[in-house]
Amino acid sequence: MTDPTARGRVEQYLADQLRGGPLHFTLIDPDKSPGEKAGAIARGAVALGSHLILLGGSTGISREVVGAAAKAVKSSVKVPVVIFPEGPGSLAPEADGLLFMSLLNSRNLDFVIRSHARAAPAVRALGLEPIPLGYLVIAPGMRVGEVGEVDAVARDDLSLAAGYALAAQLLGMRFVYLEAGSGAPAPVPVPMLAAVRRAIDIPIVVGGGIRSAADAAPLLAAGASALVTGTITEDEGLGDGFRGILEEVRRARGS
Ligand code: 1GP
Secondary structure, eight states: OOTTTTHHHHHHHHEEEEEEEEEEEEEOOOTTTTTTHHHHHHHHHHHTTTTEEEEEESSTTTHHHHHHHHHHHHHHHOOHHHHHHOGGGGOTSSSSEEEEEEEBBBBSSSIIIIHHHHHHHHHHHHOOOEEEEEEETTTHHHHHHHHTOOOOOOOHHHHHHHHHHHHHHTTTTEEEEEEEETOOOSOOOHHHHHHHHHOSSSSSEEEOOSHHHHHHHHHTTTOOOOOEEEEHHHHHSSHHHHHHHHHHHHHHOOO
């Protein structure tokens, strides 16, 4: 029997990297950027300092599309490639791991635990490293808020966010992801992130609506462990906005 508390390779990589300070994850939607296009984005993003590639985003994305993107990314960069699943259909063995995430504030038990029960045997059989993560949607939540049937945490309800995050930690999850929703007009509020940081010890991933260095800097100062950006690369490529965010991460790492 394997030791269930042992870190897999992706988690160990993240723990090692986190010792140097906060990280940046690049989210690529393989439906919009298939195969080699995903590989090219990953190459550019990692050259600018991004620490991990997440694949996901669209609904109804197929295993083949995710697999082709994962293969192209893996042949382009050395950092881990991790699936950000929208459902069990997107699990592709070409990736290194997946965010094994419970959507904590969904009203639909499928997103909290039922889909996981159905997908768990496949995760193990495919050899994908599951990264146990509590996923919490903060208003406005955007599309994931609707599709995930969430009761979004109000932007001024710091104690509810902190409570969810601490519950995730106490349940043994190894990361918390505070999500404002892809394309959100503003990221997760900084005071909320600060409150969650005070409440828990595990790393906090922050995403949704991060589009500039000015967005990134206060989140990093408030204790974000990793910033996720997706839309900015789709809209603007790896231009000034993306570079500015990576510059802030580098500065926070003191390098
Ligand atoms: C979405 O948090 C990610 O799940 C990234 O959001 O697309 O707004 O960068 P953006």
